[in-house]
Amino acid sequence: MAYRSIVLVKQVPDTTEVTPKAMREDGTLNRSALPATFNNDDLHALEMALQVKEKHGGMVIVLTMGPPKASEILREALYRGADETILLTDKRFAAADTLATSYTLSVAIKKAGNFDLVFCGREASDGNTAQVGPQVAEKLRIPQITYVEEICKLGDGLLEAQRLTDQGCEIVKSSLPLLLTVVPDANEPRPPVARRLMRFKKAMTPAEVKNKLQERADSLDMVKEHCQHLKEKGLLITEWDAQVLALEPDRCGRLGSPTLVKKIERVVLTGGEHKAFPPTDEGVGQLIKELIEDHTFG
Amino acid sequence: MVNMMKKEVWIYAQQDKNNIAEISFELLGKGRELANKLGALLAAVVIGKNVRELAPTLTAYGADKVYLVQHEHLDLYTTLPYTRVLVDLISRFRPEIFLLGATALGRDLAPRIASHLKVGITADCTELAIDNYTDPLSKKKYTNILMQIRPAFGGNIIATIVNPDTRPQMATVREGVMKMLPHDAGRRGEVINLEPELDKEDYKVQVVESKEIEKSVNLKTASIIVAGGAGVGSKDNFQLIIKLASCLGATVGASRAAVDGGFIHHDHQVGQTGTTVRPRLYIACGISGAVQHRSGMSESKKIIAINSDPEAPIFEIAHYGIVGDLKEVIPKMITTYRQKSGGEQK
Numbered sequence: 001m002a003y004r005s006i007v008l009v010k011q012v013p014d015t016t017e018v019t020p021k022a023m024r025e026d027g028t029l030n031r032s033a034l035p036a037t038f039n040n041d042d043l044h045a046l047e048m049a050l051q052v053k054e055k056h057g058g059m060v061i062v063l064t065m066g067p068p069k070a071s072e073i074l075r076e077a078l079y080r081g082a083d084e085t086i087l088l089t090d091k092r093f094a095a096a097d098t099l100a101t102s103y104t105l106s107v108a109i110k111k112a113g114n115f116d117l118v119f120c121g122r123e124a125s126d127g128n129t130a131q132v133g134p135q136v137a138e139k140l141r142i143p144q145i146t147y148v149e150e151i152c153k154l155g156d157g158l159l160e161a162q163r164l165t166d167q168g169c170e171i172v173k174s175s176l177p178l179l180l181t182v183v184p185d186a187n188e189p190r191p192p193v194a195r196r197l198m199r200f201k202k203a204m205t206p207a208e209v210k211n212k213l214q215e216r217a218d219s220l221d222m223v224k225e226h227c228q229h230l231k232e233k234g235l236l237i238t239e240w241d242a243q244v245l246a247l248e249p250d251r252c253g254r255l256g257s258p259t260l261v262k263k264i265e266r267v268v269l270t271g272g273e274h275k276a277f278p279p280t281d282e283g284v285g286q287l288i289k290e291l292i293e294d295h296t297f298g
Numbered sequence: 299m300v301n302m303m304k305k306e307v308w309i310y311a312q313q314d315k316n317n318i319a320e321i322s323f324e325l326l327g328k329g330r331e332l333a334n335k336l337g338a339l340l341a342a343v344v345i346g347k348n349v350r351e352l353a354p355t356l357t358a359y360g361a362d363k364v365y366l367v368q369h370e371h372l373d374l375y376t377t378l379p380y381t382r383v384l385v386d387l388i389s390r391f392r393p394e395i396f397l398l399g400a401t402a403l404g405r406d407l408a409p410r411i412a413s414h415l416k417v418g419i420t421a422d423c424t425e426l427a428i429d430n431y432t433d434p435l436s437k438k439k440y441t442n443i444l445m446q447i448r449p450a451f452g453g454n455i456i457a458t459i460v461n462p463d464t465r466p467q468m469a470t471v472r473e474g475v476m477k478m479l480p481h482d483a484g485r486r487g488e489v490i491n492l493e494p495e496l497d498k499e500d501y502k503v504q505v506v507e508s509k510e511i512e513k514s515v516n517l518k519t520a521s522i523i524v525a526g527g528a529g530v531g532s533k534d535n536f537q538l539i540i541k542l543a544s545c546l547g548a549t550v551g552a553s554r555a556a557v558d559g560g561f562i563h564h565d566h567q568v569g570q571t572g573t574t575v576r577p578r579l580y581i582a583c584g585i586s587g588a589v590q591h592r593s594g595m596s597e598s599k600k601i602i603a604i605n606s607d608p609e610a611p612i613f614e615i616a617h618y619g620i621v622g623d624l625k626e627v628i629p630k631m632i633t634t635y636r637q638k639s640g641g642e643q644k
Contacts, residue, residue, distance in 0.1 A: 013451070098421075102413060126451055128570065129421035131409035134377070138413035143502045144377055146406045160506065166402045167314055168511030172376070174503040185564075258418030262431060262445065263458040274603070274613055279622025284630040287602070287618055288638055296579050296600055297522070297546060297639065 001155065002057035003116040003176075005049040006109055008136065009042040009062055009077065011070040012126045038073045041121025043080075043189035045182040048151065049119045050081045050190070056154060059083040061112055065093055065104055071205045074237050078200035079192030086112060087205055090241035092253045098127075100256035102135030107245050109140060117159070118179040122147060130181070137179035145172055146181040204230060205237040305338035306363070308393040308466065310384070311356055312403055313346055314375075318355060321399030323478035325471060326360040328426055329397060330479060335428040336442055338394060339363055345383055347373035350491075357487030360479045364489045365391075371496055374508070375403055378500035381410045386495060388415060393466045395444050397426075400470035408470050418461025419468040420446035422570070424475050424593060431460050438462075444469070449570055449589055456589070474518060474574035515565045517549055517573040522581075523598070525551030525568055527591070528559065529584020529605060529624065536561040538628045539583055545632050551575065553591045569594030583624045587612030604628070 013034035049060045062077040064070050065088040074085035088108050096104065109118065118140070123130035130146070137144035145161050152171060153160035160173040164183060204212070209230065210223050230236040242252060250256060277283035291297050309325035311318055326342060333340040341363035342356040353364040367383050388396065388411070396411075398404040400422040412419035425447035431440045444467040446459040461467050517523065524546065526539035536556065543550045552566040568575055569591040580598035585591060587603070587610055595601070596615050603616035604624050613619045620627055 097418065098409065099413060099416065099418065127421070128450070129409075130405045131412075131419065131421055134406060134409040135413035138381075138410045144406070144410070145503065146377075147402055164402055165508065166312075166319065168509045170508035171506040172503050173506055258416070258461045258464040259420060259459050260433070260462065261457055262460045265456045265458075274616040274619045276619045276621070279620050279627050279630075281630055281634070283620065284627060285634045285638070287620070288631060288634045290618075291579070291600075292635075292638055297635070 002059075003052055003154075004058055004114060005052060005060050005117045005119060006112060006115050007042070007046050007049045007060060007062045007077070007082070007119045008105060008132070009046065009064045009073055009121070010039045010124045011036045011064065011066050011073045012039045012124050013037075036069065036072070038076050039121055039124045039126075041123055041125070041182065041184055043121075044184050044186050045119040045121045045180075046077055046080060046082070047187045047189040048148070048180070048182050049117070051187070052117065052151065052154065053081075058116070061086065061115075063105065063108060063112065064088065065096075065101060065108075068205065068207050071208060071237055075200055075203050076192065078203055079197045080190055081193065081196065084238070085203070086238040086240060088240050088245070089205075089207075090243075090253075092242045092247075092249065092255075095254035095257065096252060097257035097259040098129055098131040098135055099258060100252050100254075102132050102139050103256060104242075104245070104247060104252045105132070106136050106139035107247055108240060109136070111240070111245060116176045116178075118142075118177070120179065120181045122181050122183045133179060133181035140177075140179070142177045142179055143174050144179045144181070145174060148180045148182050149186050151180075200235065202230075203235040203237055205239040207239060208237075305336055305394040306341050306391065307333040307336065307338050307395045308341050308343055308365075308388075308397070309361075310396070310398040310404065310407075311342040311344040311352065311364075312399055312401060313344060313349060313352060316346070316349065316352060318344075318352060319399060319401065320478075321401055321404075321471070321473045322356075323359045324473070324476040325397050325399060326356065327478040328471065328476040329395075330360040332395060332426060332428055332444070333362075336394065341365055341393070343367070343384065343387060345372050345380060345494075353487070353489045354483075355481075357485050358481045358483050360485070361487050363487060366489060366491050367494050368491070369494050369496065371501075372494065374505045375407075376501070376503045376505065377406055377410055378503065379494075379496055380407055381414060382497060382500055383494045384411050385414050387492065388466060396466040396468050398468075398470050400472045404470045408468060412468050415464075415466075417464035417466065417468055418459075419470070420448060420459045420461070421470050423448045423469045423471045424570075426469065426471070426476075431462055433462065443467070448472075449593055472570070472574065515549060515563075517551055517566070517568060517575050520549035520551075520575065521578045522546055522548035523551040523568070523575060523577045523579070523595075524548045524581045524583065525553065525566075525585060525595070526556050526561065526583045527553035527585030528555035529586065529607075530556060530561060531584070533559075533561045535625065538625065542581070542583075542628050542632055545635060548579075548581075549577075551580075551595075553585045553588075582612050582616070583628065585612055586610045587615065 062082040120133035147164040311322040339362040342361040427445040440462040524543040603612040
């Protein structure tokens with residue numbers, strides 16, 4: 001039996017590069033000021049979905065919500081083996097908390113058609129909340145298995161998986177459809193496939209087609225024609241906005257977010273002076289002596 | 299009857315085979331403080347197959363009330379039945395605040411509940427407080443709101459988050475950060491037994507088997523920790539950290555960068571998404587000291603920082619610092635320690 005899988009992925013800012021310049025007045029992050037990458041945990045979710053497809057057949061649809069340039073990670077997903085990709089982008093999605101995000105994602109998943117499995121990474125490396133997976137499952141009214149390390153069995157409408165718990169791990173089984181969140185220990189994500197890279201580096205969203213043709217496009221028709229052409233070759237990245245998804249405006253983006261950022265602080269270092277020792281035999285000897293004498297070393 | 303009017307602060311008392319998780323006592327400690335500030339009652343909610351005997355313990359650690367939901371079909375935790383029970387309870391008693399531990403269980407359960415109730419939730423808080431809040435756009439004033447404080451963006455910033463308009467104000471709280479109160483057997487509390495309304499539909503997920511795995515490392519109780527970071531450079535070099543630790547009878551710690559780099563297993567990770575530690579001595583080797591890491595070890599009694607970069611933020615919280623190459627400094631430490639401690643014992 002073949003399975004139709006949806007993988008939720010996120011483009012995240014490289015958090016080693018956060019500077020005050022990257023923050024807006026209201027405390028939200030100006031993502032465009034940071035280098036962006038494929039969220040690490042989501043690569044493991046994609047890998048698990050691709051392995052299900054290889055073993056059982058079916059297809060893998062990769063879905064992300066983000067600014068237009070989040071299409072970058074969708075191309076990366078295509079290089080690795082995704083069959084279809086969808087970008088949810090709209091200014092109205094901006095500044096969404098996990099509740100508003102999961103609402104938007106769940107509506108898009110429903111629009112994408114029937115599905116058997118939804119895969120998410122355990123958490124995103126920027127917020128580390130691990131909330132969107134369970135919240136999407138709730139919005140879809142389907143069960144969830146979080147912290148999945150391994151799919152042990154899949155068949156007859158049932159999935160059995162090993163997941164991490166506070167005590168160790170457990171094996172649980174569930175009926176489908178089902179949402180899984182995947183831990184990084186689960187697998188080793190495959191690298192991009194050269195052959196696919198050559199093919200899918202030309203994949204574009206309609207907005208990117210429009211940008212590319214801007215100078216020579218006489219009319220919208222040309223954009224449409226080009227999109228149609230890409231679609232036939234399987235190179236068109238689907239793009240949906242709030243209108244296409246028929247979203248309730250007060251449930252997405254900032255409006256749909258009950259949590260507000262009150263204050264952001266660059267962390268102020270509070271420590272005082274430290275006693276410096278040179279990296280020499282004498283220096284190290286002095287330090288060890290001091291710590292032995294004051295009984296810090298047992 | 300007065301109590302019926304009082305606001306309530308709730309904490310979720312997580313248990314496994316009737317062992318209450320430590321985080322639940324920590325939540326009671328913090329919850330007590332918040333409830334006092336609000337003039338509210340502190341309540342613990344405990345769910346399980348045979349949990350009645352747990353109520354006195356929860357009271358002794360600070361709860362004014364214990365909501366007990368006992369049912370044979372609530373023996374092992376699974377997401378959906380527990381979500382239903384808590385959503386029902388919250389809808390009925392309308393607590394002001396609801397806190398859960400940022401454990402594997404808490405992070406599975408809490409967002410599902412919040413989504414169902416369409417309320418705000420903040421993950422993995424490291425501090426909580428009560429304060430007033432004015433919305434910068436609408437200028438609307440809110441009094442006595444829960445300030446949910448947590449590191450974000452890789453620990454580069456600390457964010458204060460509020461959910462002023464939705465109730466309960468929900469948050470998960472990182473383990474090992476809040477202080478529990480001393481056990482007070484003399485405390486009195488009310489116990490409320492509740493019958494859950496369960497639904498067969500919620501049993502789509504079933505536990506087939508569960509295994510307990512002892513953690514190979516116990517950082518929480520370690521008195522000396524030798525920790526390595528990205529500056530260690532490689533898995534081979536990390537042997538130096540392990541060697542120094544074994545020489546000192548210390549436990550091995552690591553920063554996220556070292557774990558992500560594959561130098562050592564995640565069980566050794568100190569900081570956000572790792573363990574919060576308070577040892578007598580923390581030796582940070584090649585750890586630059588991102589907030590994410592510091593927040594998990596800054597309460598160590600003494601900190602030694604060894605780093606080749608004199609500007610590394612770790613030096614700002616260190617008590618002793620050595621600017622130098624750890625590949626040279628650590629062997630010197632091992633040799634000197636062996637000489638000096640050996641010498642004293644003789």
